Amino acid sequence: MSSTRLTARFVPSLEQIDAAAWDALANPPGLTAEEAGGERHNPFISSAFLLALERSKSVGGRSGWTPLYTILEDAEGRLVAAAPSYMKMHSMGEYVFDFGWAQAYENAGGRYYPKVQVAVPFTPATGRRLLVARDAPEGALPGLIHALRALRQAAEASSIHVTFATEGEVGALAAEGFAPRAGEQFHFFNENYRDFDDFLAALSSRKRKTIKRERRDALGDDVSIDLLTGADIQPAHWEKFYAFYMDTGARKWGRPYLTRDFFDRIGETMADRILLVMARRDGHYIAGAINFLGDDAIYGRNWGALEERPFLHFEVCYYQAIEYAIRHGYKRVEAGAQGEHKLARGYRPVATHSAHDFADARLRTAVVEFLSREKVAVDEAIADYEASLPFRRDEAGDAES
Numbered sequence: 001m002s003s004t005r006l007t008a009r010f011v012p013s014l015e016q017i018d019a020a021a022w023d024a025l026a027n028p029p030g031l032t033a034e035e036a037g038g039e040r041h042n043p044f045i046s047s048a049f050l051l052a053l054e055r056s057k058s059v060g061g062r063s064g065w066t067p068l069y070t071i072l073e074d075a076e077g078r079l080v081a082a083a084p085s086y087m088k089m090h091s092m093g094e095y096v097f098d099f100g101w102a103q104a105y106e107n108a109g110g111r112y113y114p115k116v117q118v119a120v121p122f123t124p125a126t127g128r129r130l131l132v133a134r135d136a137p138e139g140a141l142p143g144l145i146h147a148l149r150a151l152r153q154a155a156e157a158s159s160i161h162v163t164f165a166t167e168g169e170v171g172a173l174a175a176e177g178f179a180p181r182a183g184e185q186f187h188f189f190n191e192n193y194r195d196f197d198d199f200l201a202a203l204s205s206r207k208r209k210t211i212k213r214e215r216r217d218a219l220g221d222d223v224s225i226d227l228l229t230g231a232d233i234q235p236a237h238w239e240k241f242y243a244f245y246m247d248t249g250a251r252k253w254g255r256p257y258l259t260r261d262f263f264d265r266i267g268e269t270m271a272d273r274i275l276l277v278m279a280r281r282d283g284h285y286i287a288g289a290i291n292f293l294g295d296d297a298i299y300g301r302n303w304g305a306l307e308e309r310p311f312l313h314f315e316v317c318y319y320q321a322i323e324y325a326i327r328h329g330y331k332r333v334e335a336g337a338q339g340e341h342k343l344a345r346g347y348r349p350v351a352t353h354s355a356h357d358f359a360d361a362r363l364r365t366a367v368v369e370f371l372s373r374e375k376v377a378v379d380e381a382i383a384d385y386e387a388s389l390p391f392r393r394d395e396a397g398d399a400e401s
Contacts, residue, residue: 025132105363228277
C-alpha cells in the first residue's frame, strides 16, 4: 500500500533493514528530550538492542514474539518511518495486561490471538514507537498508522497494541481512532542534587533514617558494590549476572524471557550504554542488577540474587542507581513496572501511555468502556501516591537526623 508517495513494507527481521537508517529514525542526532518524549537516546529502540533480541533467539521461534517490522519508504527507497512491530500469540512479556480482554473475547466466540504488538519486547520503559524522520514527507505519521492497520488486516489479527508509547504518540493514535490507556510507574527525579546526602535531606526525617538503616543493613561489613560499564564488563560478569537473572525469573514467572546469548551480544555491541551493579561478598558476586543508560535517564531492568539478605534488593536496584544518576547528571531513574515500595525510597508516580485498536467494533466498545473506568482509578491512585510522598513539607520544622 502507499500513502502520499510512501510505500509500506513488513519486514521479518531487522537484519534486512540498514542499521544506520533505523538508528537515524530511532535516535536522530540533535533530537531534544522534549521532542523525543523525555529521552534523547533511547537504548531500547536502537538497532543494537533489537538485533540482540533477534540474534539471541529471545524473540522469534517459539517465543510468541514474531518480528514483523512496519516500515515506510519514499519513492527513492529511503526509510522515512518505522515501528517495532511483532505478531503475538500470547500476552506475556508486555507489562500492559490484556489477559482479561483476551479471555472475554474468546468466551464470546472471538479469536484474540494473533495480535499486533508495537513495543520493545520485555521492556516496560516509555519510548518512541512511531519512528518518523524529522524531514519525512507530509503524511508519514498517518501513513505509518494506516500501515499498522493494514498489517492487522493482512494477518487476520484481532487488534493492535502500541504500548509504553510517548504521550504525544498516543494522542496522535487516539486522533486516528485508537483507544488510549493509562497506567502508572514510579520514577526517581534528580532535582539537581549535589550528592546522595543532598537527596536524603529532601526527605522527611523518618524516611531518611529508614534509608540510612537499609543501606547499612544491606551491605553490613562484608558486602561491597562494583559499578561496571563499558570495557569493565567482562564475560565472567555476564556469567554471574545471568545466574542471578535465571534465579529471579524462575521464581517470578517460571520461564525467563532472555537467553544467555542476549547478554553476550549487548555486551559486545552496547556496553557503553549498560551499567551493571554487582554485589560482592568474600570475593564472590552474590547479586546484581542491569541498567541501561540513555542520555537523560537510567533504566533499571533486571536483577537477581543467590543469597537472601535484608534490603540488598533496594541497595542494588534503587539506591545505587539514584547515587549514580546524581553523580553523573542523569535527570531520572526508571526502575521498571509496578512496585509501590519505590515511593518510600524517593520515587514519584508517573503516568504511562498506550493505545489499542480493534477489528471487532463490539470488542472495541467493551474495551473503551473499561478504559474510561480504569483511567479514573489510575488518576485517583496517582493523586493518592502524590499525597503520601516522603518528601519534606516543612523544612523549617523538620530537623536533620
